[in-house]
Amino acid sequence: xxxxxxxxxxxxxxxxxxxxxxxxxxxxxxxxxxxxxxxxxxxxxxxxxxxxxxxxxxxxxxxxxxxxxxxxxxxxxxxxxxxxxxxxxxxxxxxxxxxxxxxxxxxxxxxxxxxxxxxxxxxxxxxxxxxxxxxxxxxxxxx
Amino acid sequence: xxxxxxxxxxxxxxxxxxxxxxxxxxxxxxxxxxxxxxxxxxxxxxxxxxxxxxxxxxxxxxxxxxxxxxxxxxxxxxxxxxxxxxxxxxxxxxxxxxxxxxxxxxxxxx
Numbered sequence: 581x582x583x584x585x586x587x588x589x590x591x592x593x594x595x596x597x598x599x600x601x602x603x604x605x606x607x608x609x610x611x612x613x614x615x616x617x618x619x620x621x622x623x624x625x626x627x628x629x630x631x632x633x634x635x636x637x638x639x640x641x642x643x644x645x646x647x648x649x650x651x652x653x654x655x656x657x658x659x660x661x662x663x664x665x666x667x668x669x670x671x672x673x674x675x676x677x678x679x680x681x682x683x684x685x686x687x688x689x690x691x692x693x694x695x696x697x698x699x700x701x702x703x704x705x706x707x708x709x710x711x712x713x714x715x716x717x718x719x720x721x722x723x
Numbered sequence: 724x725x726x727x728x729x730x731x732x733x734x735x736x737x738x739x740x741x742x743x744x745x746x747x748x749x750x751x752x753x754x755x756x757x758x759x760x761x762x763x764x765x766x767x768x769x770x771x772x773x774x775x776x777x778x779x780x781x782x783x784x785x786x787x788x789x790x791x792x793x794x795x796x797x798x799x800x801x802x803x804x805x806x807x808x809x810x811x812x813x814x815x816x817x818x819x820x821x822x823x824x825x826x827x828x829x830x831x832x833x
Contacts, residue, residue: 594744594745594746595746597744597745597746598742598744598746598776601776616806616807619776619807620807622776623776623777623778623807623811626744626745626776626778627778627779630744630745630778630780633745634745676814683783683787684748684752684780684783684784684786684787685783686779686782686783686786686815688779688782688814688815689779691779691814692778692779692811692814695810695814696810
């Protein structure tokens with residue numbers, strides 16, 4: 581059962597990366613997460629939002645849609661969607677160190693999202709966009 | 724986000740401060756490379772103790788500097804990683820290319 585929900589959209593400008601992760605973290609604060617859990621959430625969101633900016637909308641500025649739901653009292657479901665170029669080979673894109681950009685991008689965005697959350701799903705259609713969903717159960721400071 | 728540099732005894736210390744993400748990594752990279760190229764240090768220390776957030780852009784930042792320094796025959800040391808930053812760095816196996824020390828550098832306020 582979803583007990584709380586939050587939605588926003590933001591322009592795919594890199595200056596908004598810190599805004600997006602801080603906003604999701606602020607929403608998650610109601611679950612009383614530990615500092616480590618907050619950091620995990622911020623890091624995973626930062627990777628997903630960066631992907632929308634550098635891949636999805638690589639040649640333009642578009643909207644990034646973020647929805648966060650709290651399910652069963654302590655599970656966050658964070659959906660980050662763009663209407664950008666899409667991914668032709670998701671399996672390949674998820675491989676550690678794979679990058680289409682080169683330079684200083686390490687190709688570890690999906691690896692970080694996977695290891696900092698409990699589960700990640702990626703849906704994408706070339707020309708239509710990509711949706712990344714991150715699942716994270718917050719145990720907090722065990723009461 | 725800012726970087727403070729000190730160069731002494733052929734060692735360049737880069738003290739990173741603030742949040743490292745894709746947005747802030749570019750200016751850090753340009754400034755650091757500039758400094759490395761003008762000092763050509765035998766050893767470079769990237770000190771992360773003033774870093775309050777870091778995603779995988781931090782990995783690219785370290786790997787890119789590592790590549791530049793190996794071309795010059797310089798060595799790289801990473802210090803002051805928070806447990807979160809260390810978790811990110813470990814995913815990339817950074818500890819295999821640079822010497823990673825967990826603590827920060829003392830007399831760090833210069």
